[in-house]
Amino acid sequence: MEFQLTEEQTLIRDSAISMVERDIQPILDAHPVDQSLPKAAMRQLYDITTRQGLAAPRIPTSEGGGGMKMLDYGLIYEQLPAWFAVSVMAHEVTASRIYAEANPEQRERFMPDLFSGRKIAGTATSEPGAGSDPRGLTTRMDVDGDTAIVNGRKIWISNGSVADIIAVTCIDGVDDKGRNTLKRIVVEPAVSNVEIREIETVGLQQGHLSEAVFEDCEVPADNVLSSGGDAAKMLTVTWNGNRPLVGLAAAGLTQRAFDLAVEYSGVREQFGKPIAGHQLVQRNLADIETAIMSSRLLCYYALDMMDQGQRENGAAAMAKRYATKACENAISLAMQVHGGMGITREAGLERLWRDVRMLSVPDGTDDILTLIQGREITGLAAFR
Ligand SMILES: Cc1cc2nc3c(=O)[nH]c(=O)nc-3n(C[C@H](O)[C@H](O)[C@H](O)COP(=O)(O)OP(=O)(O)OC[C@H]3O[C@@H](n4cnc5c(N)ncnc54)[C@H](O)[C@@H]3O)c2cc1C
Structure with a gap:
């Protein structure tokens, strides 16, 4: 067991x-x-991050991607x-899903622009009536000759x-068994009639979280992704990788608050000394640092397991749930350390808290x- 970053990881x-x-x-x-x-x-941002893989x-x-270990990516x-981290993930995970589900001709058509960041991508799965349970999706695609017609409404598209x-x-x-089968289709808003609008949210406000309406939206049938098998399974595989990464985005926000x-x-004085010298303020600082360290360790562990090719459903779920909650509490403590200043926009903490x-x-x-972890522990699914 080795808890230090290697020289390469530090770099x-x-x-x-x-x-x-x-x-x-x-x-x-x-x-x-x-x-x-x-x-x-x-x-401009994508030009910068593409250069880093x-x-x-x-x-x-060998396929044109960045070829990183998940742990290195996490670092x-x-x-x-955080808002840009969500955007980067939305793009790269969409590229991964398209890559996995595309036939050779589609790979040739779509991957160069996605791998070079010349085109920005996102995945639209969630709908107003279906979030946690993708089996409730209602957006349909019907192929008619050379054209696929998409009808439905998608929401929360990063x-x-x-x-x-x-x-x-x-x-x-x-x-x-009478269950809906899912497939993905590549829609290019520049050429297909899809209506997209921005959703206002409490945090991650420099980013883009959008809703899209597809009304008899015509897409070339060649854009239907069907080579990689099960679209629902692909969602699960990629979600597992995403979870510890989101946990690390939370740890990054908390590090800034800390x-x-x-x-x-160290500079604010009350009762004749810097407040850092008061025991209960030190407890808050200690709690925040503990949240960062424990979140990091869980997320690094889950990512490292993936790099080792091990099953990681429970560890990935644990890492994200723990990190986002611990960091939410920790940022609130950092605001508390700032007293009245903590709730001002000027101090910058409220933005971290909302993010x-x-x-x-x-x-x-x-x-x-929680239910994913519970299923791993007990072997029983408690979703329904
Ligand atoms: C920042 C951000 C980025 C996102 N990016 C994307 C994206 O790029 N593409 C995309 O498709 N979607 C995206 N989403 C949507 C996200 O995946 C959904 O919001 C999420 O899956 C939850 O769905 P929902 O909002 O419909 O909540 P619901 O599923 O309606 O859940 C509502 C509440 O009920 C609880 N609940 C639901 N089922 C159970 C159960 N069985 N047992 C106990 N509790 C339950 C949930 O935990 C939640 O608290 C994004 C969301 C956010 C906030």
Whole structure:
């Protein structure tokens, strides 16, 4: 067992920190903190992260991807601003799903633009009536000759309004047990009639979370992805990888809150000394640091298990649920250390708090992750 980062991992983490400080943050600072970034700025960001292999980190280099270990990806991911981390994942996981489900001709057509970050991607699975349970999806695709017709409404699409490519999960029939069968189709909003709008949310506000309406939306039938088998299974496999990454995005936000709390408590004086010298303030700092460290360890562990090729359903679920909740509480403590300053916009903590609040929903809500872990422990599924 080895708890220290290797020299190479330290280098990976440190270059991610430099990339964010030097290249990414100036672009974010040039835009309002509470509005979705324009597409031109997103393009600039994707140019930067693609150079680091983040457009397709889970795809081998021999296939044109970044070929990263999941743990190495996690070390970089933790350093990204949380809203952009969500965007990067939406893009790269969509690229991975398309890659897995595409036939050779489709790979040739779609992958170069996705691997180079020239086109930004997102996945549309959730619907107003179906979130945690994808079996409730109602968006349909019907193939008629050379054209597939998509009808339905999708919601919470990360990158939706800036995406050049949206992989839309649709029902395309029924299996012999009477259950809907799912397939994905690649929709390009520039050429198909899909209506997309931005949804206002409490956090991750420089990002894009969108709703899309498909009304007799015509898409070339050649865009139906059907080579990789089961679209629902592919969702599960990729969700497992996503979960510890989202946990690390939460740890990254909490690290920033911790740094602010340590700094503030060292200069703010009450009762004749810096508040950092009061025992209960030290307890808050100790609790925040513990949340960061324990979240990191669980997430690194789950990612490392994946790198070892082991089954990771329970560990991935545990890591995300624990990290997002522990970090939400910890950021609240950092606000408390700041007293009245903590609730001002100026201090910057309220934004971290609102951002982390968003993270306990995607890729499995806390309740669903609890049930996944419970199923691993007991062998019994308690979802229905
Ligand atoms: C930041 C963000 C990014 C997202 N990105 C995407 C994206 O790119 N593409 C996409 O398709 N979707 C995306 N989503 C949507 C996300 O996957 C869904 O919001 C999530 O699956 C939950 O679905 P829901 O919101 O419909 O909640 P519901 O499924 O309706 O759940 C509501 C509540 O009921 C609980 N619940 C549900 N079933 C059970 C059960 N069996 N037992 C106990 N409790 C239960 C849930 O835990 C939750 O608290 C994103 C969401 C967010 C917040």
